[in-house]
Amino acid sequence: MNTEPSTYFDELAAALRGAGVPANQIASTIAELRGHLTDSGTSPEEEFGPAADFAARLGGTVPAAAEPAGKAETWLWTADIYNDRRLLALHGDQGWEVEGLDTLGRFMCRRVPGAALRWEYRRELISGKRRDEVLDRLAPEGWEICGEWMLFAYFKRPKAASEGPAGALDALPERPGRWLFLSRKGKALLAVWMLLVLGAVAVTLVGVFDMPAYTAPFVALFGATGALVGLKRDATKGCRG
Known part of the structure; x- marks a missing residue:
């Protein structure tokens, strides 16, 4: 069993490239996984399983007749503060990655068939002097800011960073027909x-x-x-x- 992290992640990157995962997504995912591995203190195989199997879970397999990876779906939606975190968790589990918030406070989401991951989100207050403290606290845990609205900041990270193979996505549910979710x-x-x-x-x-x-x-x-x-x-x- 290979226990060398650098070799493991080289194999993982090669397998993901073979599955058609975009290079920028591969780099981001591996960086998050390395950070998680540093915190856990375990070997890659213990945490994620064999590299080839983990890559198949992360990147999926794209049949020849299927729609090519890279044709991304996009979706705009919004919610109030009483149900935004619940809905972010729900949609993140469906592979929707938040890339920002527009001027109306809508979440701008993107999902790529064949290369989608599960995402987890959190919301933090960043008013006053809290911003730097929040960023410094969350960055080592792999959280990346993905949008700001008024007093709040939203953070994301792929679930693979915290759940290993369980963070991969095997099927993509249809895009919701709604855009407004009020509690x-x-x-x-x-x-x-x-x-x-x-x-x-x-x-x-x-x-x-x-x-x-x-x-x-x-x-x-x-x-x-x-x-x-x-x-x-x-x-x-x-x-x-």
């Missing part, structure tokens, strides 16, 4: 804010109580501020939990 609490908060805005607009338009014209935007701003404070409080609890 019950998120829907309730949105409904309350909309009611505040509509109520303020109605009162201003009707002229009840001689309310000034700036009432509507003031109430809307007040509601939005309250919602943001509540979201930050709940997100802090969630990140610490």
Whole structure:
């Protein structure tokens, strides 16, 4: 049994190239695996199994008649902070890799048939001086930042780095038909804010109580501020939990 890590990873890289896995993905995956191996203190075979078998699990086998690897699927979706981590875990298990967040806060995902891996994600608060502390703490564990939105940063790493062969993906479920995922609490908060805005607009338009014209935007701003404070409080609890 080969126990030399450098030889093991050379064999793994060669096998992945033979399976059609892109070179940049091979380099990234092996770097993550090396980091995990350093932390675990075990040999490659003990942690991941034989190199050829592990490569087959990671890269898959692409039949000649199948769609060639490299034709990537893309998908944009979003969720509120009450279910984003659950959905990231679900979609990560289906091979969706988050490559960033757009200006609307949507996760920009990519998946390559024949070369997809399972991904795991985590969310962290990065407000104030926390950013450098969070990055320094997570980098040695193989976590890579994949997007930022307001007070939050999202991190990813292939599950192969933490679960070995169990992190490979054998089949790709169909891309979900939805793009918006709101929890019950998120829907309730949105409904309350909309009611505040509509109520303020109605009162201003009707002229009840001689309310000034700036009432509507003031109430809307007040509601939005309250919602943001509540979201930050709940997100802090969630990140610490």
